[in-house]
Every structure is written in structure tokens, then in C-alpha cells.
Amino acid sequence: MDQRQKEIDNLKDYKYGFSTDIESTKAPKGLSEEVIKFISNIKKEPKWMLDFRLKAFERFKQLKEPDWQKPKYPKIDYQDLYYYSAPKSMDDKPKSLDELDPKLLETYKKLGIPLQEQARLNGIAVDAVFDSVSVATTFREELSKLGIIFCPISEAIQNHPELVKKYLGSVIPTTDHFFATLNSAVFTDGSFAYIPEGVRCPMELSTYFRINATNTGQFERTLIVADKRSYVSYLEGCTAPMRDENQLHAANVELIALDEAEIKYSTVQNWYPGDKDGKGGIYNFVTKRGLCKGKNSKISWTQVETGSAITWKYPSCILKGDNSVGEFYSIAITNNYQKADTGTKMIHLGKNTKSKIISKGISAGFSDMTYRGLVDISSKASNSNNYTQCDSLLMGNKCGAHTVPYIKNKNSESSIAHEATTSKISEEQLHYCQQRGLSAEEAVGLIVNGFCKEVLQQLPMEFAVEAQKLVGISLEGSVG
Amino acid sequence: MKEQLQKDFNNIIKNLSLSQKDIEIKKFYLDNFINRGFPNRREEEWKFSDLNQIIKKNIGELSFYSDYTSTNKVDTSVFVDGLEHNKIVFINGRIEKIDFDYEKKDKIEIIDQSESINKFNNNNSLSDLNNAFTNKSFKILVKKGYQFSKPLIIYHTTNSKIWSKNINLRLNFELDKDSSLRLIDLFNDTSEKNFLNIFYNFDLKENSVLKNYKVDKFENKNIKYSFNNIQQDKNSISETFILSSGSNFFKNEINCNLNGEYSSAFVNGILSLNNDKHHEIRTIINHLTENTKSYQLIKSVLEESSKAAYQGKIFVNSKAQKTDGYQLSKAILLNKDSEFNAKPELEIYADDVKCSHGSSSGSLNENAIFYLMTRGLNYHQSRELLINGFLLDVVEKITDSEIKNLIKNMIGIKE
Numbered sequence: 001m002d003q004r005q006k007e008i009d010n011l012k013d014y015k016y017g018f019s020t021d022i023e024s025t026k027a028p029k030g031l032s033e034e035v036i037k038f039i040s041n042i043k044k045e046p047k048w049m050l051d052f053r054l055k056a057f058e059r060f061k062q063l064k065e066p067d068w069q070k071p072k073y074p075k076i077d078y079q080d081l082y083y084y085s086a087p088k089s090m091d092d093k094p095k096s097l098d099e100l101d102p103k104l105l106e107t108y109k110k111l112g113i114p115l116q117e118q119a120r121l122n123g124i125a126v127d128a129v130f131d132s133v134s135v136a137t138t139f140r141e142e143l144s145k146l147g148i149i150f151c152p153i154s155e156a157i158q159n160h161p162e163l164v165k166k167y168l169g170s171v172i173p174t175t176d177h178f179f180a181t182l183n184s185a186v187f188t189d190g191s192f193a194y195i196p197e198g199v200r201c202p203m204e205l206s207t208y209f210r211i212n213a214t215n216t217g218q219f220e221r222t223l224i225v226a227d228k229r230s231y232v233s234y235l236e237g238c239t240a241p242m243r244d245e246n247q248l249h250a251a252n253v254e255l256i257a258l259d260e261a262e263i264k265y266s267t268v269q270n271w272y273p274g275d276k277d278g279k280g281g282i283y284n285f286v287t288k289r290g291l292c293k294g295k296n297s298k299i300s301w302t303q304v305e306t307g308s309a310i311t312w313k314y315p316s317c318i319l320k321g322d323n324s325v326g327e328f329y330s331i332a333i334t335n336n337y338q339k340a341d342t343g344t345k346m347i348h349l350g351k352n353t354k355s356k357i358i359s360k361g362i363s364a365g366f367s368d369m370t371y372r373g374l375v376d377i378s379s380k381a382s383n384s385n386n387y388t389q390c391d392s393l394l395m396g397n398k399c400g401a402h403t404v405p406y407i408k409n410k411n412s413e414s415s416i417a418h419e420a421t422t423s424k425i426s427e428e429q430l431h432y433c434q435q436r437g438l439s440a441e442e443a444v445g446l447i448v449n450g451f452c453k454e455v456l457q458q459l460p461m462e463f464a465v466e467a468q469k470l471v472g473i474s475l476e477g478s479v480g
Numbered sequence: 481m482k483e484q485l486q487k488d489f490n491n492i493i494k495n496l497s498l499s500q501k502d503i504e505i506k507k508f509y510l511d512n513f514i515n516r517g518f519p520n521r522r523e524e525e526w527k528f529s530d531l532n533q534i535i536k537k538n539i540g541e542l543s544f545y546s547d548y549t550s551t552n553k554v555d556t557s558v559f560v561d562g563l564e565h566n567k568i569v570f571i572n573g574r575i576e577k578i579d580f581d582y583e584k585k586d587k588i589e590i591i592d593q594s595e596s597i598n599k600f601n602n603n604n605s606l607s608d609l610n611n612a613f614t615n616k617s618f619k620i621l622v623k624k625g626y627q628f629s630k631p632l633i634i635y636h637t638t639n640s641k642i643w644s645k646n647i648n649l650r651l652n653f654e655l656d657k658d659s660s661l662r663l664i665d666l667f668n669d670t671s672e673k674n675f676l677n678i679f680y681n682f683d684l685k686e687n688s689v690l691k692n693y694k695v696d697k698f699e700n701k702n703i704k705y706s707f708n709n710i711q712q713d714k715n716s717i718s719e720t721f722i723l724s725s726g727s728n729f730f731k732n733e734i735n736c737n738l739n740g741e742y743s744s745a746f747v748n749g750i751l752s753l754n755n756d757k758h759h760e761i762r763t764i765i766n767h768l769t770e771n772t773k774s775y776q777l778i779k780s781v782l783e784e785s786s787k788a789a790y791q792g793k794i795f796v797n798s799k800a801q802k803t804d805g806y807q808l809s810k811a812i813l814l815n816k817d818s819e820f821n822a823k824p825e826l827e828i829y830a831d832d833v834k835c836s837h838g839s840s841s842g843s844l845n846e847n848a849i850f851y852l853m854t855r856g857l858n859y860h861q862s863r864e865l866l867i868n869g870f871l872l873d874v875v876e877k878i879t880d881s882e883i884k885n886l887i888k889n890m891i892g893i894k895e
């Protein structure tokens with residue numbers, strides 16, 4: 001019995017809760033023009049990039065922090081954060097994986113990132129982001145044979161300025177909302193991917209994010225451009241070490257799909273959610289937006305959100321090209337004192353555009369979950385349609401599940417259908433499973449996985465397995 | 481607008497014999513309103529209908545003072561034929577006639593409450609406006625065990641004497657244990673460009689039944705806002721039906737608190753609009769205790785460049801286990817310029833509940849029209865038939881057969 005209890009305790013503790021002791025190069029604390037220049041300088045950025053940042057910063061100074069969201073959080077002192085920190089070993093860049101700081105490699109190993117041989121075997125190209133600077137990128141050569149560019153965005157700024165200049169900020173402008181603008185001003189690194197015309201990316205592009213140094217808001221910037229008739233599937237997975245202080249993460253992700261291109265973006269987010277009393281945890285305030293710029297283009301978001309103290313994000317699609325398609329599949333699980341306010345925006349501008357939203361929310365413990373979404377069919381978007389389904393599952397009467405959809409239809413030839421349900425796991429289902437010999441917890445895991453199946457199916461194989469496990473782990477201790 | 485408000489307010493105070501304390505309270509609400517102004521789209525609840533803009537565009541400058549000293553002649557031609565009923569007649573915001581001919585006088589009490597101000601917690605500046613400017617308010621008390629034998633029709637009539645005026649109305653209803661009331665609000669305007677601001681408060685005690693039918697059918701150029709606040713005790717039932725069609729702008733708001741076990745609320749609505757009308761229904765159903773139920777069905781048919789919005793919220797607090805809450809909104813857009821916005825919202829803190837909402841909008845089904853045309857109907861007839869069928873669904877929800885027929889006749893739905 002003691003042995004079993006121990007095992008459960010071990011499981012309950014955050015699986016990825018460790019932090020690596022590496023010296024960091026930090027920018028001075030606080031947010032100012034100097035800090036932005038410092039970041040820009042250390043990254044040897046061209047002038048246009050610095051101007052981009054400063055323009056965003058000017059705008060940022062005029063903006064007020066939004067407060068309409070459901071999960072409230074203590075006020076963040078933006079002057080008390082470090083906006084740049086890089087592992088020291090970056091000062092002279094390693095030539096190969098072997099030269100990497102062994103501690104760093106160990107961290108990745110614990111996370112199970114297939115950075116070395118495993119990567120090759122799994123066919124995944126990994127652009128591992130440790131804190132804010134990309135450390136190693138594998139498979140780049142193989143990709144470059146096809147003309148695919150997959151590199152840290154700071155490198156892209158150096159080597160492919162024409163592409164970055166053209167697309168950076170074209171979906172999330174520097175004048176966007178508070179957190180997006182903050183990101184535009186101080187973003188440190190992230191991934192850049194460009195798929196040339198007619199190329200189907202042969203492997204899943206993948207990035208693992210880690211937040212390491214305390215008090216470092218991590219400001220990632222990801223830009224993916226799929227040129228005409230190309231296809232790419234991008235994976236993003238996150239885990240973070242256990243820390244007591246709340247950490248802010250305000251990333252920007254921009255996707256651009258040109259004529260007949262398709263982008264599939266999958267996320268498994270499992271950042272530190274805080275302990276079981278709601279202390280600590282990551283603030284995940286991310287702006288993700290995709291633009292279906294060309295005709296017949298498609299962008300599909302899939303997300304599994306199980307971590308973070310507060311998740312606040314709305315991966316969106318702007319369906320500008322005629323016949324373009326936007327999809328959003330989401331599972332959000334909150335337990336203990338976690339809070340999530342997530343959903344999507346589908347903005348139909350082109351003719352014959354279609355969008356589909358499947359959102360599954362599960363809340364347990366003392367957590368709070370909100371689906372907030374917008375479907376907007378403009379008067380020019382003839383013959384468009386949207387289908388939305390959002391289901392919520394509640395476990396216990398201390399948690400909440402909310403649905404706040406905004407539906408705007410300005411076109412009589414277009415149709416919108418929305419449905420939402422809220423319920424709990426029925427006693428009959430539980431009883432049936434237990435009768436067949438499953439424990440209560442296993443039964444819940446099974447039922448929840450069934451509830452989420454529609455979304456899990458959308459994930460690439462490598463992720464689906466991990467996500468399924470995650471769903472189970474996240475809900476441990478929520479029944480009985 | 482501020483000076484106008486102050487001036488009109490002073491005029492009203494002069495004509496009313498109020499205690500110093502009441503004047504202070506009214507002043508407080510006036511200041512609140514002056515501070516906040518008419519609701520605009522920056523407020524979440526008015527996101528889809530910016531009243532400030534609508535008033536500016538349709539009316540321009542409003543005046544808030546009405547002379548209630550002179551009487552208006554009651555035009556009996558507006559009365560509903562073929563249905564025996566009790567009457568309350570408002571003309572230009574002044575009560576001209578109260579008539580409970582069909583009821584036992586000792587079972588109903590009409591209490592003048594003009595002196596006391598009761599608060600509305602809908603957190604909106606229109607309640608401040610109403611509090612500051614209502615000149616008379618009555619409470620209608622239906623005593624224990626009394627069931628109204630005939631429906632009560634409240635005629636909201638305006639005539640061409642008023643122009644660019646704001647009219648504030650307020651009525652309170654209390655339904656004591658085991659009582660019941662059927663209430664029809666009938667809007668009939670020959671005036672133009674006025675803003676009506678109507679607040680009803682319903683207090684439903686144990687086992688009482690309220691049926692409220694709001695009918696805005698006749699074409700007019702007025703702007704209206706109506707707020708129903710319903711408090712429900714154990715086993716009570718409230719049924720609200722809204723036919724929103726005639727006015728230039730109409731926003732109906734229902735706030736229903738299900739305080740007692742086994743209480744239930746039904747809200748059904750039709751938004752049938754043409755030209756550039758803009759109507760909205762907003763409902764908030766608060767499930768506050770166990771075993772409560774609510775059902776909502778809203779259907780819209782939008783022609784020309786009309787605009788409709790529906791905002792519905794079901795709130796379930798953590799004590800309210802075994803709640804059933806359903807909500808459905810459907811809209812047909814008949815013209816490329818018409819627009820439908822919806823925000824069906826669920827806020828749920830209890831796990832043993834069954835809640836759902838659905839919302840759809842689109843055009844008429846061309847296949848269905850084609851089918852009907854192959855059976856010999858022309859395009860127009862087919863269209864009519866489909867729309868009637870669509871709306872009939874809501875009308876059929878009316879539980880009172882007399883009133884159901886009345887409303888069917890008004891809309892012109894044939895079976």
C-alpha cells in the first residue's frame with residue numbers, strides 16, 4: 001500500500017520539474033529602449049529589424065493591459081522582468097551536437113527530445129529552443145536540399161532578410177494588442193520556416209520549447225510561410241521546469257499560406273501548471289494567427305493544452321483567399337487551480353470559405369475553463385460556412401466551464417452552425433468500465449480519451465501517443 | 481445633453497410632490513446617468529447594438545420632460561377584439577385607464593409606489609435613467625391563490641403629440657402563492673422618433689404562474705428598450721414570449737433568477753424584421769438552486785437590410801445541481817444586406833447539469849423551395865410557407881391557446 005501511495009505521489013509531482021544550472025547572459029532588468037537595443041545588438045540585427053522593434057515599443061507604451069478575460073491574475077510588473085537571457089555556452093557557437101553543453105543535452109534527454117540519433121530515426125527535425133536562443137537545428141541539410149528553410153528566426157533575419165521583412169508582422173502587425181506588441185518589441189528567438197513553391201515537406205517540423213531561467217519572460221516569435229502548392233506540418237511541444245514564481249510567456253506565431261498551400265500546426269502544451277494549491281505556474285499568453293492569403297489554401301490548428309497556470313490564447317484564421325479553409329481542434333484540460341480562456345477566431349473574408357471548430361474542454365478540481373470564439377462572416381464572403389462544436393466536461397462542483405461564442409453573419413448565402421453542450425461523466429459509464437475491472441481513474445482516462453478522440457485524431461502520430469498519455473496524467477487525482 | 485437632462489429633471493421634480501430624501505435619490509441616479517450616458521458598443525452587453533449611436537442617428541436630441549398633467553383621450557379602436565380582457569392603458573407614458581372588470585376586486589391590489597424607488601441590478605445606465613425620470617410607478621399584487629380569469633393587456637400607446645421624447649415606464653408585479661397571471665404587452669404607436677424605456681419587475685412566489693407576451697407588431701419609428709426582471713420562488717413558472725417586429729429599434733432584455741427549487745423559465749422569441757430595423761433579445765437565466773429548468777427558443781427572419789442580435793446567457797452556480805438549461809437560436813437571412821449576430825453563452829459551475837446551446841444562421845433552403853415549386857406552388861408561396869413553418873415552431877410554444885390564436889392571427893400565420 002505504501003509503495004503504491006509513493007508511486008502516486010511521484011506521479012502527481014510535475015513530471016518535467018527540474019531545472020538546469022547553466023550560467024545565463026542576461027539583459028538588464030526591465031523594459032526600455034536600451035534593453036531593446038541591447039537585444040537587437042546582441043543578435044547583430046540589421047537596422048530595419050531594430051526599427052521594427054522600436055516601432056512596436058512606441059505603440060506598446062500607449063497600450064493598456066487588457067482585463068476582459070475570465071482568469072484574473074496578479075498584476076505583472078513589466079519592469080521587473082528580464083527580457084533576454086541566453087545560455088552562456090552560446091557565446092562561441094558549437095559546431096556540432098557533440099560540442100553542446102552536456103548539461104543541456106541531459107535536460108533534453110530527460111524531456112525525451114530526439115535531438116540526436118533518435119531524431120533521425122523518428123524523422124523529426126528539431127529546432128530546440130533553450131530559453132530564448134536556438135541551440136541546435138538538425139536535419140537542416142536534408143531540408144535545404146528541397147529548398148526548405150527551417151532555422152531560428154534570428155538566423156533568418158541575417159540570411160533571408162527579404163523573406164522575413166516581407167512577412168514578419170504581416171499577420172500580427174506591430175500595432176496589435178498588448179501582448180503581441182510586447183512580443184514584437186522584445187522577441188528573442190523562435191523558428192522560421194519557409195516551404196518553397198510546390199514542395200511537400202517530407203517530415204514533421206518540430207520545436208521543443210523550454211523556459212529555464214527564473215523571471216525570464218520568454219518571447220518567442222515563429223513565422224511559417226508556405227508558398228504556392230506547398231504543404232507543411234509543424235509540431236510545437238512545451239515543458240518547463242518547476243518554479244515558484246509566475247512566469248510570463250507571450251509568444252507570437254504567424255502563419256501564411258499562399259495559393260493552394262496547406263499548413264498544419266499542432267501544439268502540445270504542458271508547461272508547469274503550478275502546484276496543487278495554485279502556487280506558481282506559467283502564464284501562457286500567446287498570440288497565434290494564420291492568414292490564408294491565397295486561393296484554396298488551408299490552415300489547421302490543433303492544440304492540446306494541459307499545462308500552464310493560465311492559458312489565454314486564441315489561435316485564429318483569417319480566410320482571405322477564395323475557397324480557403326480554416327480548422328481548429330482543441331483539447332484543453334484544467335485541474336487544481338489552473339485557468340484557461342481559449343478558443344479561436346475564424347474571420348471569413350473570401351468567397352466559398354469554410355471553417356470548422358471542434359473544442360473539448362475538461363475541467364476538474366478548482367479550475368476554470370472558458371471557450372471564447374468568434375466566427376465572423378463578412379458581407380463579401382458569399383457561400384461560406386462554419387461549423388462549431390464545443391463540448392465541456394465537468395468533474396466536481398468546484399470547477400467551472402464556460403462557453404462564450406460570438407457569431408456574426410453578414411452574408412445571407414452563408415451559414416453558421418454552432419452547438420455546445422456541458423455535462424459530466426455519467427455514473428453508468430463509470431460503473432460499466434469499473435465492472436470490467438478498470439479502476440476509477442483508468443475508467444475516467446478512457447472516457448475522457450473517448451471524449452477527446454475527434455481532436456486527438458488530428459494530431460500527427462508522434463504527438464498523438466504523447467498527448468493521450470498527457471490527458472491521463474493531467475486528470476490524475478481528480479476523481480474519487 | 482447634460483443641460484437638457486438637468487433642466488428636464490428640475491421640471492419633473494417641480495411637478496411631483498416628493499420628499500427631500502426621494503429627490504436626493506433621484507438626483508443620485510440622474511448623476512449616474514449623466515456620467516455614463518446612453519450605453520454604447522464599448523459595453524459588452526451593447527456590443528451588437530450601440531444605443532447611443534442609434535438614438536443619435538434616429539432621433540437626435542432627446543427631451544426628457546413630458547407634461548403629465550393633461551389627460552389623453554383613450555382611443556378604443558386599438559383594443560383587441562374577440563378576447564375578453566382586463567386593461568391598463570398607457571398613452572405617451574401616462575396611465576389613462578386601469579380596468580379589472582373581469583376580476584374579483586378584493587383579490588387584486590394596485591399600490592401606488594411612486595414615492596419609493598426600487599433598484600434594478602442590471603448594471604446599465606438605462607435603469608439610472610428610469611429611476612431618475614419615472615413619474616409614477618404602480619405595483620400590482622395578485623393575492624394568494626387567485627388566478628386571473630381573463631388576461632391582462634397593457635396597451636403601450638403613443639400618439640403624434642410627442643416627438644423626440646424619452647418616456648420612462650415602470651411596473652411591479654407580485655404574484656403571491658398559488659396565483660397566476662396572463663399578461664400581454666401590446667405596443668401601438670402613431671408617434672415617431674421617441675425612446676421608450678420600460679422596466680418591469682416580477683416577483684413570483686411559490687407555485688405561481690406568470691405568462692408574459694410582448695407583442696411589438698405595428699410599424700413605427702420609435703426606439704424601445706424593455707427590461708423584465710423576474711424573481712422565481714419554489715415551483716413557480718414563468719413563460720415569456722416576445723414578438724419583436726414593428727419598431728425601428730427594440731431591445732428586449734430578460735433577467736430571470738431561479739431562486740427556488742423546481743422553478744422553471746421559458747423564453748421564446750420571434751424577431752421578424754424588414755427595412756433597416758435593428759432588434760435584439762438578450763436573456764440571462766440564473767440557475768441558483770437545485771432542480772431548476774430553463775428553455776429558450778429564438779427565431780429570426782431578416783429581410784432587406786435589417787439586423788438582429790441575440791445574446792443569451794445561462795448561468796449555473798455551484799449549488800444548482802440537476803439543472804436543465806437549453807437554448808436554441810436560429811436565423812434566416814433573406815437578403816444579402818441583412819445581418820445576424822449571436823452570443824449564446826454558458827457559465828457553469830456545477831457538474832451534474834445538462835446544458836446546451838445551439839445557434840445557426842443561413843439562407844432559406846433552396847431545395848425545399850424547389851420541392852414545393854414542383855408541387856405547384858409559385859416561388860413566393862413556397863417561400864412564405866417555409867418561413868411560416870419556421871416561425872410557427874415558436875408560436876406553438878405558447879401554452880395559452882386563446883392567446884396563441886390571437887398571436888397567430890396577428891402574424892397572419894395560417895395552419
